[in-house]
Amino acid sequence: MKDVLTQLGDILEQRKAATAEKSYVASLHEKGLNKILEKVGEEATETILAAKDAQVSRDNSDVIYETADLWFHTLVALSHLGERPETVLNELARRFDMSGIEEKASRADK
């Protein structure tokens, strides 16, 4: 079974050819990169506010919801630029591998 990000990446690809009236993602592509980035900024602000509220209320449900909105809109921005979610996972994996190498090197120095 395909993972969530791969499935979402496939849907975002398909929505590039969809009609804006029927699809939120297609409507964002039609409005262009500036509108998509505006949504990324809005969702980032909403995530920050929800995280601050969560610290007080000790309820993380809103911050999880807003983070999903933020991740989603960053993926739409990447899709608009021709990139898939896997490219970000690959970059994170590369950093993970690098830190693994550094950890081994520091152990070898001791």
Ligand SMILES: N=c1c2ncn([C@@H]3O[C@H](COP(=O)(O)OP(=O)(O)OP(=O)(O)O)[C@@H](O)[C@H]3O)c2ncn1[C@@H]1O[C@H](COP(=O)(O)O)[C@@H](O)[C@H]1O
């Ligand atoms: N994951 C999401 C997703 N997360 C958030 N959103 C939408 O993102 C918007 C969030 O913006 P806001 O909270 O500011 O709400 P809003 O007032 O409606 O937004 P604006 O009018 O300001 O643009 C809402 O309209 C949500 O419905 C999403 N819309 C779609 N998806 C995925 O994308 C797929 C394709 O969607 P369509 O293109 O609509 O078919 C879907 O199957 C889902 O898997």
